Amino acid sequence: MVLLIKNGVILSPDHEGQKDVLTAGGNIEAIDENIKLSGIECETIDAKDCYVVPGLIDSHVHICGGGGEGGYKTRTPEITLTDITMAGVTTVVGVLGTDGTTRTMSNLLAKTYALNEEGVTAYAYTGSYQIPVRTVTGSITDDLILIEKIIGTGEIAVSDHRSSVPTVEELSRIASEARIGGMLSGKAGIINLHLGDDRRPLDILYRLLENSSIPITQFLPTHMNRNKWIFKDAVEFGLKGGYIDLTTSTVPKFIEDGEVSSSKAIRILLEEGVHLNQITVSSDGQGSLPVFDEAGKLKELKVGKSSSILECIRELHFDEKLEIEKAIRIATSNPAEILRLRSKGRLKAGYDADIVILKKESLEVDTVICKGRIMVRSGRAIVKGTFE
Template sequence: MVTLIKNGTVYSPEYMGEQDILIIGNKIAEVKKEIGSCSIFSAIEVIDATGKLVVPGFIDQHVHLIGGGGETGFNSRTPELALSKIIEAGVTTVVGLLGTDGFARHIESLYAKSKGLEKEGLTTFMHTGSYTIPSTTITGSVDRDILFIDKVIGVKVAISDHRSSHCTGEELTRLASQARVAGMLSDKPGMVHVHIGRGKDQLNMILDIVENTNIPITQFVPTHVTRTRELFEQAKQFVRLGGRIDITTYSEFTSTNDLKPSKAVMECIKEGLPIESITVSSDGNGSIPKYDSTGKIVGMGVGNLNASHLFLKNLVQEEGADLSVALKFLTVNVAKVLDIFPEKGKLQAGSDGDLLILNKELNIDTVYAMGKKMMEHGEVMVKGTFED
């Protein structure tokens, strides 16, 4: 399969101007000003991207592939995610995880879903664990999951949340150490992806571990850090200390309008924080419980993968960020956190053929994943096995 995309304005995510991109198989073979249709290829598809933008495929590191929820009973469990919903969001690489429910949801099922989506054309990874410690695993231990299961790149846990298991600092330190060593031995990130709730402790336990143990700050990636202004200020300090944070693009996580995802990221940019240490993710397909002042659940929303694409448009069109900067939070920054750069997050020779063609309004026109056309002119061409 050979594809030649011509005359598009390329953001790699750095601005490169008008360039042609040659994809051979699942890899980008060449990016340069002009590439002729090579006669050595018997079948080559030429795509005219004149007047459009070509950018890396989005990487979403927090998606509930097999569903989430359950906080108001078994009928409130969100269903499995269909391939087409991921493609429509411009996501070409996805990391799956469990949420509140690590009992009726299983890591084995998440692994199977990840393998299935890979078969259907996406690049997939996953975290072992859920909200609790001890972590739910496949092999019986977090380190063995990371070491021996191809898809597993780290572990998820929840802190500062009434739904968590309220682990101790010693337990979280031990979990981080297991993940770190297993990551080293298997050449994986071995990261601890930390769900942060609205609890009073915020990031204090992580900061205490970093200050009083040998675990480096980069071992932890706290997410949902814009829930409150106080938490966000602490998260910004976490970045200044050398840490990395993940901002959820689903706006229901924010308590005030000034913490809208695009506004929060622009605040970081204006304050001169190292933007390479900031990523965004959707919490796609997870349940979003809504609580009243007494802590009672009064409503339930569902995270949408499209939230990250909307974040990009808002950051550029409303907050005035340059597109080359805005793209980094969904592409290269995430690829580096997941240790999959430059195969992912970049448009250059040798990178995977994951790219999006956008119109001038930044709407998604066409999606390529691993060199395969998944969507064209807004219509999904490759659907999941059981989708209509």
């Protein structure tokens, strides 16, 4: 399908003013002023009073479900296609989590392939909270080299009562295997670390970095806004050059207990001198949001949503007064560059035609295009998942 988007303000994510976007064959062909076509069958989309932005990247999603901390009935459901597209998300990275037994790497990969067949772009990390890391081939390095859709390892849990309490040596070995696999496959080989509620959660990572030549940018710690002491460490980590991933899904109880909202966290990080390019957000979509009592017993369980990313962007722009083009970066060009997703995260000729049209006044989703295919139009899903 050939699409021509006219009259919209382009955030590529750079603010480029009002221009047209031409897509064909799933790619962006041109971005220019007043593009005109003749002799070509083309569908035109009017983006007047809208921003035209890259499709959002949700880099931490429990696509085949998660949870289970309260028993079998608390296992969260798989994500659906419209959970993704209606959120303005066009690319997801699937993860396992606490449960690496009933949620397996085969399960995760099958869901990754299914989402790609349904029309979005999906990748996966190999492993779960636990170590030894449960992989597909028996090796993190081999998974990265031999399986196209695997781009790193994670989420490996540290500083959490649900983790395997890895040693520095164990985590170093995991990082080395991921780095080598990334180098040999041309992928990022990122190690996605789950941070729990223990004090000084990054100590193990600092000890690793002091005693190895693995760069700080090989790691992407997530949930770095989950409480005040982790967020304090996040500022320090960012000033040292590390990447910071903030979780957008939350519940009021978390905020009451000291979680720093993702939008407020970004404002503080920027004020403290952390570079915007080091910051990403992810939803923890379909992951469980468990609330435990002082004895560690589960009290309440909610489910993360990919839609929380766009909510964060709205709060950043409207409440925290961050320029819209900067707010967009945290879920477009930043994760694309950190995860080395070369055709994602920007509106640029030759890149994938992953495009979202947002209403200027509200930043609500109007249209979502995945690889040149219209998935959401006028705020309604026109393409649904196989069983929706």
